[in-house]
Amino acid sequence: MILRQHGPQLLHHIKILKLKKNLDEHLNNLLTSPWVPENTFQFPARGKRNLRFQSQRQTLESLSDSLDIETSSKALSFLKSTLTSEFVVSLCLLANILQSTISVYKILQSPYCDLKSAVEHTEDSVDHFGNIQRTMDVKFSKIFITAKALMSQVCEEIHFPRVAPHQHYRSNYSTKDPESYLRISVAIPIQDDLINQLKCRFSDRKDLLGTLQCFIPASTTETVDAEPLK
Incomplete structure (x- = not known):
């Protein structure tokens, strides 16, 4: 009862x-x-x-x-x-990006980093990611392998949607394999946006730095080899 x-x-x-x-x-x-x-x-x-x-x-x-x-x-x-292929590939790509920018992050957060150093390190990062973008075919293959391994651990597979005659709500690239599709629809746009964001966010600082340097005497910015004291 x-x-x-x-x-x-x-x-x-x-x-x-x-x-x-x-x-x-x-x-x-x-x-x-x-x-x-x-x-x-x-x-x-x-x-x-x-x-x-x-x-x-x-x-x-x-x-x-x-x-x-x-x-x-x-x-x-x-x-x-x-568990979508786009999300997992984006996750693996961003993990590589964060791993590449840890050293720059530490430098920019340092109280001893001045405006000139910050701009220089940011420009180095832009050049670094620009080189990756130019060799994206090779770089993305490693990311794709990592994404496949990650998906296999949760019993899922990487796949890409079928090509439709008309599509307005998702990418609709005509490719032969998932790797090419995800490289074009996910990896390259993320990399492009990252480079554009870095350039945009620090362009004003670079202009400010150029303006400030106009008021600084050239003698203070030049490195002069001083003779050793006798």
Whole structure:
């Protein structure tokens, strides 16, 4: 009699406890901070990034089984979005970009970095990403392999949509394989936008630096080899 009356409540409570246990296990991997006590950023190794991707998927799957309909619906929608080929390739590409800019980030955040040094380091970054853009065919092959490996760990595959006669809501490039499609539709636009953003955000500073240099005597900016003191 008691079990019949309170059976649904017990099942509800058991499901909540199971969900909480699963979330605790998965979120521990997601919440590991890359910051160290010295306030410096350490980019996670590839193995840790893969673990976080798996934990993210498992967390969203657990939430999609939630008893709350709204939470379940949003988690399922988010899960489907994160398992698309475009998202995973973008994730791998941005991981490479962040790894390449960590040193520049540290320099720009330093209190000893002046405007001239900031502009010079930014221009070096633009040149670096420009070289990558010119050799995108070779560079993207490595990123594509990483994305395929990441997708295989969650039992998914890289694919690309079919070409349609008319398409207004997604990319519609005619290519023979997923690698070419994702390079054209995802990698190149992201790389172009990154270069344009770097140029745009620091162009005003460069103009300001040029204006300031007009008021600085040339003798103070030239390096003179001083004779050693006798």
